[in-house]
Amino acid sequence: MSELSHQLEPAAPPAPPGPAARDSWRSRHRFAASLTRGAGLAGVVLVAMVCLAGLFAPLLTSWDPVQQVAGSQLLPPGAGHLFGTDQLSRDIAARVFHGARTSLLVAVIAVPAGTVLGILIGLLATTRPLADLITQRVFDVVLAFPALILGVLLALVAGPGTPTVITVIVVTEAPIVGRLIRSQVLRVRELPFVESARVIGAPGGWVLRRHVLPNSLEPVAVHVALAFSGAIFAESAMSFLGIGVRPPAPSLGGVIADSLLYIEIRPWFAVAPLAVVVALSVGFYLIAQALGKAGRD
Amino acid sequence: MTDTDASLLRIENLAVSFGTRSDRARAVDGIDLDVAPGEIVALVGESGSGKSLTARAVLGLLPDGARAEGSIVLAGTQVVGADERTLNRLRGGVAAMVFQEPQTALNPVQTIGRQLIEALRLRPGFDKATARDRAVELLRTVEIPDPERRLDWYPHQLSGGQKQRVVIALALSGRPRLIIADEPTTALDVTVQAGILDLLRRLRDETGTAILLITHNLGVVADLADRVVVLRDGNVVEEAGVAELFRTPQASYTKELLAAVPRLSTTDSREAGTPAEDRVVDLEGVSVVHPGRGRAPAFTALEGVSLQLRAGEVLGLVGESGSGKTTIGRVALAVTPPTSGTVRLLGRDPRTLRRAELRALRRDLALVPQDPAASLDPLWTIDDCVAEPLVVHGAGDRARIRRRVAELLDAVHLPAAAGRRRPGELSGGQRQRAALARALALSPRLVVADEPTSALDVSVQSRILELFTQLRAEFGFAALFISHDLAVVSEIADRVALLESGRIVETGPARTVFGSPAQDYTRTLVAAVPVPDPAIQRRRHSPSEKETP
Amino acid sequence: MRRHLLTRIGSGVLVLLLASIVVFVALRLVPGDPARVIAGTDAAPDTIAAVRAQLGLDHSLVYQYWHWLGNVLRLDFGTSYVIGGPIGSLIGHGVANTLVLTVTAVVVAVALSLVASIAWVVRPRRWLDTVLGTLVTVSIAVPPFVSGVLLVLVFAVLLPVLPASGIPPEGYFASLDITAQYLVLPATCLALPVAAALTRFLSEALRREWRQPYVLTARALGTPARRILTRGALRNALPTFLTVLGLQTGALLSGAVLVEAIFAWPGLGQLLTQSVGARDYPVVQALVLLSVAVFVVIQIVTDLAHAFLDPRVRLEGRP
C-alpha cells in the first residue's frame, strides 16, 4: 500500500538512507541557518512583523479594538484612524492588530497541540496492529469529513469561539501529523542504526524515544510551519462563516468578513486585514520552504 | 597510444567548483587528460578525488550549482560553456555514459525495450520498427539471452548484471565513439563483474570504442585499462601505461594505493587463533524461511546451515550477493530466529530466554555494521553512540562510562575531539572506527562484522582491517567476518565458509579453501577476482584460460 | 492485489459506518430542534410535539439510527424535513451541479499545475522560483471567500462580461460557450487553492524525479529535458500527484461550500449549509455520507492507480 501521508509532505522527500541520512547530523544547525538568509529570512521577517504588530498593538494605535465611537461609521483612513473605521465605528487598525494577535494565538496554541496529539497517536499506531487499524480508520473518518463541515458541526455543538476554532484545527491537524509520523516511524524503525541499537540490547522504549522519534521529526517540522498558515486560514474561514472567534473580539477573518460587504464602496476597509493574512501565510510558507530545502540538501 | 593529435577527448586544466562566488570550493582543480580513439583510460583515486565530476563535466552533466572552467574538447567541440542543444548532439552520439548503479539508472516504470527504442529514436533514421530491431540487436550484443522477449520486461525483472548490460546497451545505442563508465561494476558480485568487464573489453576490440573507465578497484584497472590516470584531491598525481604503473609507481600516493590493495592470499601462513574449548556460536541445521507476502512466494534464505565458531576464532563468510551471509549474521546475533534447526549462542538457546536474559546475552554480542554512516544515529555524538551500550546495560556511573569511552576511542585510534562530533562530521574511515569502538564497548565475546569495509576505499579499508586484527589480539573476541570480497577475507579470517544460495558449500582454513578450492563454485569465485596485476590479468584473458562465468 | 483491494474496501466500509455514527450523533448534539425549525418561532409546544412525532424524532436514538441505517442500506435516504421530497432526487440535482463545478475546477487546477510545475523544474531560474512560489502562496493564502468576492466584483459587476452567479439557465449542454461563461469564475475560484497545492507537490515530485539517476542516464543519451519530464518523470510522479489530488477532495468539498454560496451555484455545498442550518438531519446525514464515500472511493482508486502505474506492484503485488 502506498504511504499516503508520506507523500503528503512535499518538502520532506523520503530521505534515501544513504547520503541524506549521512548528512542529517547538521539538521538543527542547518535548519536554523536556513532561516537567516534568502527566502527563509524573508518569511521570518514577515511573520515577525505581524507578531510585533500584534504584540505591540496597544502602542501602534491608541484605540481599543471594541470601542465604538458613535457617529464615526466607516470613516476613510486618515488622521485619528490609521486604516479608517468599520461599520460599527471601531478603529480598523486596532481591530487588525489585535485581530492578528488573536489569529496568532489560535495558531500558536492549536498547531503545537495538534502536532503533539498527532505524534502521540501516530506513535501509538506503530505499536500494535490493532491500534494501527483503529487509529488509521479514525484518521480516515476525520480526513474524509470536509474540514469545514467538521468545523460547522463542532461550532454548533460547542458554540462559536476561540476554543472551538482551536479544537477544529487540532482535530484536523492531528491526523495529518499522525499519518506523517507513523510513516516516518515505520521507515526509521527499519534503518540500520535503530537495529544496531536493538542489537546491543536496548529496550524498546529507549529505542523509540532516543532513536526513532528524534529521527522521525524532520518532515513534521516542515509540515508544522505550513500548518501555521493553514491555521491562520482556518481561523479566518471560520470567522467569516460566523463560527469563529466570538464577536466583538477582533480576528483577522472577522474583520475580512465585515469588510467584504463594503468592498465596493469602502475598498480600503478590506486592505489592511487582507494584507496581514497574506503576509502571515506567505511568511509561514517561505519558512516551510526554507526548512524543507534545508532538510533536503 | 597517447598520440595527442588524434585524441578523441582532450581535457585541459579542468576545474569544477561549487558554491557562490564568494564561497567557492574547488572539487576538481586543474585536470589534464586525453583519450585517444579505441583507448581504455582508467581514472583512479580515492573517494572524493573528483573522478565522477570530471566524467560528468565531459557531457555537461554537472550537478546543479557546479561550475566548470578550463577546456574540454570532445571530438572537436568545446563542451565547457556549450548550450544544451550542442550538448545534446554530443551526448549519446559521440560520448555515452554508463553509471554505477544499475538498479536506478533505468526508469523503473518503462520497459527496457521502450527505453532503448526512445533512445534510438533520438537518432536520425530510426522509425519504430527499425528501432525495435536495433534494440534487439543491441541486447544481443550485450549478451542478454532471449532479447525479443526481454524487450517487454521492466527493469525490476532483471538481475543486477543484466540491468548493467541494458545500461551499456543504452550507451551503445548512439554508436558513441567514447564510453564513459563511472564505476560500472562496483555494485556487482565478482562473477558478474567479470562478465561486464569482458563485455567492455570486447566492445573496444570489436568496435574500437574508446572507454574512460572510472573505478577505485585496481584489480579492474589491471584487467582492462591501457593507461591509468591517478587522481587525488582534484589533481592528477600520476599518469602512466598500465603495466608501467603497476610495475614502477612514481608518486608516493600511487605506491600507497597499490600497497593497500588486498590480495587473495593463497599461501598465507598466518597462525590460527588459539581455539578454546567453548563454542561461541553453534548452528545446527539452521534454516530461515521468509514467509511470502502478497504474491511473493515464501523465500528460503538459509537451508540446513551448520556452523561452529570457537572463542577467539575469526570465521570469514563469503558468497555472492543474496547468498545468505547477512542472514547468518542476524541469526548469530539472535535477531532473526531460525525457522528450523538449533541455535546456541554462548551455550544458550536464545529462543528459550526471557527478555531480560536475552538482553543480558546481548551484552556479549556485538555488530560491526557494513555502513557505519547509516548505523550510527545521525543525531547523536560519537561519544554518545559509543556509550550507548554501556548506558543501556548500566555499566557504571557517568564518570566511569566517560572514562571507558575515552579508552575505547583511544583503542581505535580516534582523537578525543572526534567524540564530540556527530557521525556526519567524520570521514568514512573514522566512522567505521567509531562503530568498532561501540561494538567493543562491553568487551563482547562475539563480534559479527557485516561487510565492515565495503563502503570504504582501499587505502582506508586496509587501515581498518589492520586495526581489526590488532583489536582482536587485544580483546580476544570471536568474530564472524562477512564479506563478498574474497581477498579481504583471505587476509583476516582463520577459517572461511562459502555460501551459495543459502547453503554452505565449502568450509575450511582460508588458505586451503582459496588455494585449492574443492568446489566448482568456489573455483569460479576465486577465478573471477581480478588481480591487481596487469600481467596476470592479461594472461588470464588469453583465450585458452578464459572462463565463462 | 485482490486481497489488498478487498481489505481496502472493507476498511472503507468501516470508515463509512464510523462516519455515519459520528454525523448521526453530532447532529443530535447540535442544539436546535428540526421540529421547532419547521414549526417556526411562534409555534406552541403541542405543535412542536406534533411535528416531532411526524418526523419520527420521538423514538430512541438507537432506534432512529437503526431505522435510518436499515433504510440507507436499501438506498432509501429518507425525506427532507424542510424541502420535502425524497433525498435521492434532491441530492441528484446537487450532485450534478457540484460535479460539473468540481470536475471543471480539478481540470483547471491540474492543467495549471502541470504547466507551472514543468516550467518550474525544467528551468530552475531563481526569479521564476520566486514568482511562482509567491503566486502559489498567495493563492493559498487568499481564502476563496475573498478571491470569489473580488472575481465577481471585477468580472461580473464592474465590467460585466461574465455572469455573477448561477448555472446556465438552459442546462449545461445547450451551449458550451454559455456554460463556459457561467463556469469560469466559480471554477477558477475553487481551482486556485487546489492548483497551488498541486503545483507545490508536483514540482517537488518532479524535482525529486529529476534527481533520479535514470534521468541522468536519459540526459546522457541526449534526450531533451522536456521530453524526459513528460515521458518519464511525469509518469513516475503521477502516483504522488494522484494521491495529493485524492486528498484534495476534502478541500474541494469544503471549498465548494464557500464557492457555491458566493456564486449561487445550486450544488451540494449550498444544500449542506442550508440543511445544517435547518437541522434537516436526513439531508445532512446523506450528504456527509456521500462525501465520505467519495473520499473513500477516491482513496481506493488512487491506490489502484498506484498499482496500475507501477509495474513493480502490478506484476508482483508489491513494490
Added chain:
Amino acid sequence: SSAVDQAKQASGAAGGTLVVGTLSDLTPSAIYSQSTTSMTIGRLLYDTLIRYDRATGTPQPAVAKSWTVSPDGRTVTLALRDDVKFHNGRPLTSEDVAYSLKTYASAAAASQLRPAAAAVTAVDTADPHVAVLHLAHPLVNLFDLLEFVLLTDRETPDQLKAGEQFIGTGPFKFAGWQRGQQVRLVRNDDYWNGAPKVEEVDLKVIPDETALLNSVRSGQTNVVVDASVQALTPFRGNDAYTVEPENIWDVNYYIGANVTDPALSHRAVRQAIAYAVDRERILHEVFGDTGSVNSAPWSPDSPAYNQELATRYTRDLTKARDLLTEAGGAPAQPLRLSYNTALAPAKSVAAIVQNNLADIGIKVELEPLDGAALTQTLNSGRSQLWINPHGFGQNSPATLATGAAPFKPEGNLSGYRSADYAALVERVWEQPDPDSAAAHAAYDAYTQLLSDEQFVINLVSTTVTNVYTGSVRGVDWNTYKYLILDKATVK
C-alpha cells in the same frame, strides 16, 4: 452569445419573465405561517378572503365579495365570488373556506394566527357561495385572519406537503420546482381578477446575500426582496435600480429579557437597559434610517400605536444608572446576549447594545447562534438577553398579543407571566370592534403594561427593502408582506 446579455434579454422581454431572487428555498410545510415561503409564493399561487387596503388599513373584498358580522360579533357571513377557480379547474366553494380555516387552526399548521383560527368553532357551508363562520367569542383580529388564511386545495394537502403540487386560486400557477435552485410559476389566464401582466415568474434561490444582490447587478434577476441596508448602498443613486422599502413597518427589533433569570427579574434593570440603548444610532448605523425608533411594539400605522409610549425610552444614562441603583446595582456576572448570526442587522444591533450597556456598567457577552440554536435557546428558558425581530406590530394588536412568541400570555420567550397581563390580552382580544374607544383603551392599557415591564425592550420599527431593476414596475405586497405581482410588469 454572452451569458450576460442572454440573461438580460430573457428577463427583459415584453410580457416576459420576472425573475425574483430569494435567499431561501421553499419549505412547503411553512406555507401556513408567516414565513419566507408564504411571503414569496403565498399571494402568487393563492388567494385570501379579503385584502387590506394598506393605505387606510380597511378590509377590501377579494374572494369574499362582501361580509357581515353579527352584532354580538360571533357570527360572520362571507359572500364568496362565484368565478373563482382552482388551478385544476375546480370552482372554489364554501367547503374550501371551511377546510382552510380548519387547517390554520390545527397544531401542525404552526400558524401564528392559530388562536384566531381556532376561535372559529364551525363553518356553515350549506350555500356553496356563502360561508358562515361561527366564533367562540368576538374576534378583534377577524380581518387579520381573513387576510392571512391562504385558500388551499383541500384535495391535495399531501402533494402540497411533499412540494409536488401547489394548487390554489391565485394569479400564477405552479409550473415546477428544482429544489435548491428555482421555482417556476406561470400566468393563470383564468384569474378572476384579470390575468397578470407577466407571463412567468421565476424564483431563483440564492442563499448568499452578496450573491443575491450581485445577481440583480449582473442582470440575472429583476427583483430582490429583503436586502440588508448596508448591502444596498451601491444601488442607491443609481438610476438603473429602484430601491424601495416596503411600507409595512412590522420588523421590530427588540431586546428580549428573560425575567426568570435572577439578574433580570427586577423590572428596574430591564428599564435601565431600555434607557441605556441608543436607538437613534441603531436606526442610523444599522438600518440606514429606514423606519423609526420605537420603544413599543406597534408600527406607526397600527391602531394601537401610542406616540407617548413609542418614545418613552430614549437614551438617558442618568435615568438608567438611577434605575440600576434602585435595583441594587448592575448584575455581577456578565449577561449573555444571544442573536441569530443569519440576520446581519442582529449582529450589529447586538454589538451596539453591548457597547451601550457597558456605559452603565452592565457587562455583556455576545452569544452568536444560528437560527435553530437561537430558537432552541429562547425556548429553553436558559437565555438571558437576546436580539431578534418580531412581526405583527402592523395590524390588529390581538394578533401580536396572542400569537407572537415574545408576547403570548402563556409560554412567551421571556417567561413573563402574570394574571394582569393575561387579563389584558384577553381584553384586547375580545373587543368586537377594533376601532371603538373601548378597544383603544384596551390597547393602551396593554401597551402601558408592556412599557412598564420591559420584558420586550423594543428598539426600532423597520421594514424590508426591495431592489428592482429599472424595468420592473408594480411590485406590491400585502400587510403580511406576501409578494403580490398581479399588476407587475417588466419593461
